Amino acid sequence: MNFNLTTDFTVTERFLRYVSIDTQSDPASKTQPSTAKQKNLGNLLVKELLEMGVADAHLDEFGYVYATVPANTAKPNIPVICFCSHMDTSPDCSGENVKPIIHKNYDGSDLVLPDDQTQVLRIHEHPDLKNQLGNDIITASGTTLLGADNKAGVAEIMDACYQLINNPQIKHGNIRILFTPDEEIGRGVDKVDIKKLGAYAGYTIDGESAGNMENETFSADGARLIINGVSSHPGFAKGKMESAIKIAAIIVAMLPFDKSPENTEGMEGFIHPVGINGHVEQATIDFILRDFEAENLERYANELRRIADEVLEDFPGSTYELKVSEQYRNMKQKLDEHPEIVAYGMEAINRAGMNAKLCSIRGGTDGSRLSFMGLPCPNIFAGEHAFHGKQEWVSVQDMQKAVMTILHLSAIWEENA
Structure with missing residues (x-):
């Protein structure tokens, strides 16, 4: 199911732009954010949000981007929802001078990364590539990570904002946007202002395979x-x-x-x-x-x-x-108190043309801590794979599916208000 968008997807161009900015976080740093360069991406996101008409977009002193896509419906009492992704990349692998490559119309053969030809994506080592035949795969060039974790999520939320503003037939309540620094070093929500955010429910866009939604993390x-x-x-x-x-x-x-x-x-x-x-x-x-x-x-x-x-x-x-x-603690404990949050997420994935799958994640997300700070927050796929390494990849089509999921989710909350 689609909304018959009157505008083209912008997620790919945004993603290629964002991964060129080095935002690697530093666990040894005592500052917030841990690296000043994360604000370079934050400032760009604010600029782009302001240009598309999101008037309150701003970057705070701690490196967080806050913004609101205003409601476009007269329906009262629609819960405010928040979409969240993190801007930093892992300290485990260089994120400097990332050179993204689009491998068009993937045919199942090995993808050899040109700047280090020992880096080869093989379908038996990356099983989800089996689901990508005919799609366009984005990788780095072999000497850095790509940054799909989590700039894919950032680009998807940004495109969703663009689509909501330019497609007023999609009815929705107030949509809050939050981009965080330092998630990769466990400090992603240390300075989040939950009161300023003012949302009832949140969704991190930071998962792996298309169609997956995670309602459970490690404690x-x-x-x-x-x-x-x-x-x-x-x-x-x-x-x-x-x-x-x-x-x-x-x-x-x-x-x-x-x-x-x-x-x-x-x-x-x-x-x-x-x-x-x-x-x-x-x-x-x-x-x-x-x-x-x-x-x-x-x-x-x-x-x-x-x-x-x-x-x-x-x-x-x-x-x-x-x-x-x-x-942090398993977010399922808090999400079970608000079952509609997960239910609406699953429905949105199905409406976007996938078979929604509820999963547990052997790790944590910003949503783990946000859930215990008063913002129940499951995790929705961003399409990122093989994160934290030189073979990281994402597909253009999966990123577009994530954009559609965000749009449907925004509409479902309005419908059910």
Whole structure:
């Protein structure tokens, strides 16, 4: 089902423009946003929104873009909904000097990226390519990520704004737009002004395969294990030294094999060491703890304590401390309190010509935290694939389907008011 748009899609041109701007976030930075260059994209988005007639578009001091597409219907009491995507790209792979390539009319053959011909997209390694025959695939050139995570979502929301303004036959209430920095480093909504946003429900546009909608994420904790060893001169260390580095290594080696990311899938959680730092006298291990059931996170923390206790039995002069901090919680808990939010999203995907599929995501989104900040917020597909790496890709047609989904979703809220 289409709206018989009187304007062409602009999502592809927007996407190609946005990925050329380096917006990589930096987990070591203490500033907000973590990198000033993220504001370069934010300023461009504000300029484009103002040019299309979104009068209140602005970039705040923390790097957030806020805007409103005003209601065009006389119907009263339509809930305000918000569409959200993040502007930053992952620190895991360079986002500088991205050179996007459109591979027209994909025929199922290998896609060799020209600037590094060892980077090859093969259909058996990227299964969703089977659904893209005849479509136009966008990749980077082989030396950078593409930035489809999440500039595809940004471009889709921007095109949806353009279509809503230029196609007044699509009736809708007030639509709030939010573009965030620093999602990739877990700080994407640290400074969001929920009161200013003023929305009843939100939708992040940051998912993978076309037709998918995610109403469930991991619950997440961070854990830091601080090991205090015993230092002495290595030439006279026998019976004295207890190296915190070696203690840390033993602890990591004793982590449960069946609770690691490499050996879990589906609804299974994990304990994952993400960093080790230290010297003989003191060492730290940073972990992320993930599970769909929040109560299991405490079990994982207790498992770390059990392992540390067991290891330190052989190091009587050493001690440890485990500090656990909450990161985010499974958004399903909040979404189940407002079932229409997910139901309308599924209906919009179906109206846009796909078979809607409700999924869980082995990760988190800005929506995870927004849901617990008072904005229930599931995640809708953006079409991005193989994110955080040089083989990242998206198809033009999937981005257009995401635009149509946003338009239908805007209309469904108006219809049901």
